[in-house]
Amino acid sequence: MADAKKRTPEVVTKRSAKPARATKAKVPTAKRAKAPVEREREEAFERVLVRGRVSYAKDLRVERALRVYDELEKLYPEPRCELDYDTPFQLLIAVILSAQTTDKRVNSIAPALFGAYPDARALAGANLFDLREILRPIGFFRAKARAIRTTAKYLVKHHGGEVPRTMAELVKLQGVARKTANVVLGEAFGIAEGIAVDTHVARVAQRLGLTRGGTIRRMELDLMELTPRERWAKDHLRLVLFGRYRCVARSPKCEGCPLRGACFAPEAQHDSSP
Numbered sequence: 001m002a003d004a005k006k007r008t009p010e011v012v013t014k015r016s017a018k019p020a021r022a023t024k025a026k027v028p029t030a031k032r033a034k035a036p037v038e039r040e041r042e043e044a045f046e047r048v049l050v051r052g053r054v055s056y057a058k059d060l061r062v063e064r065a066l067r068v069y070d071e072l073e074k075l076y077p078e079p080r081c082e083l084d085y086d087t088p089f090q091l092l093i094a095v096i097l098s099a100q101t102t103d104k105r106v107n108s109i110a111p112a113l114f115g116a117y118p119d120a121r122a123l124a125g126a127n128l129f130d131l132r133e134i135l136r137p138i139g140f141f142r143a144k145a146r147a148i149r150t151t152a153k154y155l156v157k158h159h160g161g162e163v164p165r166t167m168a169e170l171v172k173l174q175g176v177a178r179k180t181a182n183v184v185l186g187e188a189f190g191i192a193e194g195i196a197v198d199t200h201v202a203r204v205a206q207r208l209g210l211t212r213g214g215t216i217r218r219m220e221l222d223l224m225e226l227t228p229r230e231r232w233a234k235d236h237l238r239l240v241l242f243g244r245y246r247c248v249a250r251s252p253k254c255e256g257c258p259l260r261g262a263c264f265a266p267e268a269q270h271d272s273s274p
Contacts, residue, residue: 061209061210061211062226064208064209064210065227066227068208068259068262069227069235071258072239072242073234074258075258076241079237079240081187083098083106083107084110086114087119088163088188089119089120090110090114091183091184092163092180092184092188094107095180096144096147096175096176096180097144097148099140100140101138101139105139106138108137108138109137113134113135120155120161121156123148124149124152124153126149126152128146131145131148132145144175146174147174148174151173151174151175151176155173165191167182167185167193167194170184170185178194178196178216179197179198181193182194182195183196186232186233186236192230192233194220195224195232195235196220196236198240200242200247201219201223201236201239201240203243203249204239205223205239207264207265207268208264210223210226223235242259247265252265254268
């Protein structure tokens with residue numbers, strides 16, 4: 001009996017030690033190793049594989065930009081924002097709603113939205129459920145409904161229902177960053193505070209060697225130093241239209257493109273005809 005009492009703790013000790021040896025700290029390490037690759041795949045802007053060498057010196061980029069914008073001006077002599085709106089407030093709301101969707105889809109709900117809520121005071125008092133139903137076709141309608149109603153309330157409280165005309169005030173609004181603020185300032189008020197950089201602008205500017213890429217702000221600064229301030233709004237619209245209808249993300253329409261000779265996208269480096 002004495003021997004049995006002595007052996008019992010030994011058995012328990014060995015069994016309790018097994019789970020400790022079986023648990024290894026290598027599994028989390030494997031997961032962490034994949035994280036950088038996943039982050040690279042989820043970059044906000046596409047990275048273009050450049051065949052050939054391109055100098056990013058300012059004087060050479062300015063010379064390149066003049067050629068590029070001259071061709072774009074021939075393609076789009078009078079570019080305009082493709083969002084439907086009647087007032088600066090409606091433009092602001094439309095630009096906020098255009099995130100993660102197309103201008104065409106936003107335009108499809110614009111008559112119902114602005115018919116019911118034409119100004120900031122009307123939208124500030126909107127029923128959230130009714131607002132969601134109007135926005136349902138454009139995606140992310142719950143978050144967008146909250147965002148635009150919050151924005152309307154802020155405008156009523158702090159600006160008398162009017163859209164402010166400064167970058168500093170605009171970026172205080174819900175759902176508004178530099179890109180949205182630049183579009184509103186340039187399109188609604190003719191104020192050139194910067195150049196709005198969306199996915200189209202980023203893609204085209206990198207393919208044409210106007211910027212080396214990087215952050216949104218870095219690309220905006222690169223583009224701002226290439227042309228006079230009075231051209232920024234029109235140049236932005238031309239880049240957007242070119243990226244939306246010709247220099248698309250997948251299978252760009254390089255055949256017959258007037259800028260093919262200046263483009264560094266892989267698709268432009270060889271004959272894409274069958």
